[in-house]
Amino acid sequence: MNERMDRETLLARVRAQMHDKRYQHTLGVAETARQLAIRFGADPEKAELAGFLHDYCKCWSIDKMHDILVRHDLPQELLQGEKELWHAFAGAIVIQTEIGVTDPEILQAVRYHTTGRVGMTLLEKVVCVADYIEPNRQYPGVEQIRDLAQKDLDTALSVALGGTIQFLIEKQKTVFPLTLMAYNDLISRRGREGGFNG
Numbered sequence: 001m002n003e004r005m006d007r008e009t010l011l012a013r014v015r016a017q018m019h020d021k022r023y024q025h026t027l028g029v030a031e032t033a034r035q036l037a038i039r040f041g042a043d044p045e046k047a048e049l050a051g052f053l054h055d056y057c058k059c060w061s062i063d064k065m066h067d068i069l070v071r072h073d074l075p076q077e078l079l080q081g082e083k084e085l086w087h088a089f090a091g092a093i094v095i096q097t098e099i100g101v102t103d104p105e106i107l108q109a110v111r112y113h114t115t116g117r118v119g120m121t122l123l124e125k126v127v128c129v130a131d132y133i134e135p136n137r138q139y140p141g142v143e144q145i146r147d148l149a150q151k152d153l154d155t156a157l158s159v160a161l162g163g164t165i166q167f168l169i170e171k172q173k174t175v176f177p178l179t180l181m182a183y184n185d186l187i188s189r190r191g192r193e194g195g196f197n198g
């Protein structure tokens with residue numbers, strides 16, 4: 001982050017981008033990401049900052065996000081696909097220009113917090129799982145993911161992504177390929193590393 005921006009200014013900027021419920025979710029993700037980072041050996045400061053910034057564009061208009069995305073070299077399938085995913089990719093661009101974030105680890109954690117990807121870093125996993133389990137989240141299965149996240153981050157993430165894929169299929173919605181690839185990657189690594197019992 002730009003060294004001149006203190007925490008209070010940062011939070012005020014984030015607060016100004018979204019409605020109150022989304023801001024409470026944001027604070028929940030930041031705190032949960034910080035705790036997960038401590039538990040699994042990621043950098044807690046980076047995890048918290050990525051948590052504060054992960055939904056920076058979530059409440060922006062589709063047109064505003066589209067304007068940002070078309071000016072960058074992003075896969076066509078993102079622009080043609082589910083608009084719900086745009087905020088993560090637009091967010092990673094905007095927090096560079098508006099907040100001054102330059103750390104690639106934080107930028108990637110924001111970019112992939114919704115979809116995941118193959119070969120996710122520890123910080124990316126921490127932020128993605130935090131987004132699924134922060135205290136304000138309520139959906140069937142969240143307790144199981146919270147329990148898993150006490151001890152096994154990869155399993156928590158694969159169950160969470162698997163749940164999203166299942167949810168989208170049940171709703172007959174498209175599944176953005178990165179998520180399927182991230183899920184396969186986690187499951188096949190678990191198989192190779194001998195941790196898969198089922």
Ligand SMILES: Nc1ncnc2c1ncn2[C@@H]1O[C@H](COP(=O)(O)OP(=O)(O)O)[C@@H](O)[C@H]1O
Pocket residue numbers: 082084085113114115131164167168174175176177178179180
């Ligand atoms: N791979 C995907 N393909 C299509 N839609 C997805 C995918 N992953 C997540 N989504 C959908 O995108 C939406 C936004 O997810 P997310 O960023 O976690 O927002 P929220 O914080 O509101 O849950 C959710 O409705 C989710 O079902």
